[in-house]
Amino acid sequence: MYKLDEQVGYILRLASQRHATVFNKHSDLGLTPTQFSALVRVAEMGSCSQNLLGRRTAMDVATIKGVVTRLKAKGFVELGTDPGDKRRTVVSLTDKGHEVIAQLHSFGQAVTDETLAPLNTAERKVFLEMLTRLT
Numbered sequence: 311m312y313k314l315d316e317q318v319g320y321i322l323r324l325a326s327q328r329h330a331t332v333f334n335k336h337s338d339l340g341l342t343p344t345q346f347s348a349l350v351r352v353a354e355m356g357s358c359s360q361n362l363l364g365r366r367t368a369m370d371v372a373t374i375k376g377v378v379t380r381l382k383a384k385g386f387v388e389l390g391t392d393p394g395d396k397r398r399t400v401v402s403l404t405d406k407g408h409e410v411i412a413q414l415h416s417f418g419q420a421v422t423d424e425t426l427a428p429l430n431t432a433e434r435k436v437f438l439e440m441l442t443r444l445t
Contacts, residue, residue, distance in 0.1 A: 325425075349411075
């Protein structure tokens, strides 16, 4: 018999909502989860094309363009042109962007810790490994 409470999509949505609530509770820089992901990824990768950033953060072209536009408006990134291909937009951290990365790492860890609080250390490891296998 089909039970909604036992379905993977429903359970994942509930877990995602829990995570979003925790994220929003702690966010003091006014970043959305997608903006947070893009900013942290640019810090990891260094300057990169907007297209590559979208692929590395699992965002489509339209979504990453909007995310980058908002991060630029907040002063965290700047846009340039790839010297090898003038059609390609390159995204880089600004000084302000570099200044907040350590804070974002701490923030991200706190959000993860609170989201996973119902699980012990071993359960967290297994849970994250299993979720990763689904992606």
